Amino acid sequence: MGWLKNLLGTGSAPAPAREAASGPLGLAQGKGIRFDTTLALLLDGSTSVRVPDAQAIWSAGWIDLGQSNKLYRYYLDNEDFWLQVHVTGDDQIESVTLFNYVSYVTVNSDAELQRLAGPNSLIGLPAYTHDGVSFTREWGTERGQTELVPLTEQVVNPDESYTIEHHSMLYARETGLTDRRELLLFSVEQDEEGTVSLSTSLGISLYTTDLSTI
Secondary structure (H helix, E strand, C coil), X not given: CXXXXXXXXXXXXXXXXXHHHCCHHHCCCCCEXXXXXXXXXHHECCECCCCXXXXXXEEXXXXXXXXXXXXXXXXECCCCEXXXXXXXXXXXXXXXXXXXXXXXXXXXXXXXXXXXXXXXXXXXXXXXXXXXXXXXXXXXXXXXXXXXXXXXXXXXXXXXXXXXXXXXXXXXXXXXXXXXXXXXXEEEEECCCCCEEEEEEEEEEECHHHEEEC
């Protein structure tokens, strides 16, 4: 694909075929997603998240959160976009979020990591301002900075499967649209080769009727 495929497309750990083959809403690696044609117009002015044209799913990931909760992630052929679906053990869909990558930076030293996402950074504080917009922290109850949340993601693409270790922090704000929050997700990611990166993603809550598989 491009920079993201090159960065994440390393490793050879086998991925469970059961997870790779199917997911919620009929989503799976190799299938396509089409978004409602009115969605971009609806969101205009309420969020800076962009809605892509119909896209193929390049790779699929899943994260076991425990207590019968799981995150499914679908990385689209246009690498600026990815989709996340939160599912409970009874296959109940709790949320669907369309994310845009804001940035993806390779971290070259521990000092740089501490500066970007450690105690010397703003990530993990109760509030975070992104492009002049204020978001409130979703994870952690500390009055000051809280630790990033560890997550392990199994990913499969047409060429291989691999594991990514995340340390993430989520922020959110209300957009004024019914049940559509804007999310800001930071994630320190380490692949099986030991490469460490910091990704920043901006997302918007979707209804299941906002998209379909093709």
